């Protein structure tokens with residue numbers, strides 16, 4: 001392993017204490033800018049394109065694979081982006097225990113692992129009521145949670161979960177509603193003709 005692999009990236013977040021909830025200022029410093037969080041950001045194509053398109057907002061990617069986190073940081077640093085950070089951590093831990101409450105204007109979960117085998121269905125994030133509650137806690141009032149998948153059955157499960165979830169209201173999401181960058185996986189699935197479906201969920205005040 002070269003010494004370069006140990007070199008911290010300026011855009012990678014290294015929380016000092018993983019057992020204490022972060023403050024908003026720990027993410028991007030003192031700022032009034034809106035925050036968007038991409039859960040399972042992969043190589044970060046979406047994150048980078050959004051950060052370029054909306055330079056006034058901040059973009060945090062959460063990803064468990066080190067190589068992908070480093071790629072996000074390397075690419076964003078090369079592109080001169082100051083509004084991107086990546087955190088190497090497991091999504092549910094970050095959402096439930098580490099990230100500040102009511103900090104994000106939008107949270108994105110794009111093409112998460114669909115766990116197709118029946119014995120693994122309980123690992124699907126959207127099928128876990130406590131996960132949806134944690135995402136709602138992460139959002140500001142009026143914040144939105146956006147989900148996309150190419151997996152027909154996972155979409156149906158997610159839609160049902162969203163419809164009965166007291167913390168969200170399902171909104172229409174026409175293609176031209178707003179600029180929304182393509183992800184790496186979305187591009188791959190579109191190339192092979194897979195149908196992409198999405199959910200746009202508005203946090204409700206309960």
Ligand SMILES: C[S@@+](CC[C@H](N)C(=O)[O-])C[C@H]1O[C@@H](n2cnc3c(N)ncnc32)[C@H](O)[C@@H]1O
Pocket residue numbers: 039040041042043062063064065068089090091092109110111112113183184185186
């Ligand atoms: C299918 S890929 C999609 C990546 C990206 N969102 C896209 O659409 O191109 C799923 C990503 O989520 C990451 N991932 C899966 N489970 C995770 C978890 N529990 N915590 C953090 N990242 C996770 C994987 O490492 C992978 O990069």
